[in-house]
Amino acid sequence: MENLKKLIRTIPDYPKPGIMFRDITTLLGDSQGLKAAITRLAEPYRTEPVDAVAGIEARGFILGGAVADRLGCGFVPIRKKGKLPWKTIGQEYTLEYGVDQIEVHADAITQGQRILIIDDLIATGGTAEAAAKLIRRTGGDIVGAAFVIDLPELGGTKLLELQGIKVRSLMSFEGH
């Protein structure tokens, strides 16, 4: 874990003052680091049936696609509003200022399918919570949610756990 953590680049005050941006591109660019991260994200789910990984745009696509391949299951993209070409269902969530919306294809998940949520980082949990709501509205069961990075002080992991979702992260950082 410590070795993987060293591959994360921290950029202070990006995209705005006070935010410590945890940049995973340095991890993605390292062949051994990428392999280890995907292995560790997928490992706990090898013994559980997973029908599809739902990856959250955009970094969740990179990690989620690779995890889906490891688990031998499908991949469902959860995208920002207006990006998916077919019929969608959407879910709004609150940002620090205003609201945003994510969408999934209405027919991407069928009743009772077991879905694993993947993203790079969980902070307040607003994005992952919206993804979980979308999945549940389509009839999917959430196997769990897995992230490379947790920022526990922002409460996202607790928020998901309160909704009965098992959360796993490869590492955590203090602060925002």
Ligand code: AMP
């Ligand atoms: P949240 O909805 O607050 O849990 O934010 C999670 C989403 O915002 C993820 O898709 C992250 O990629 C991004 N994000 C939030 N905070 C950071 C941060 N400090 N560094 C990098 N990405 C972040």
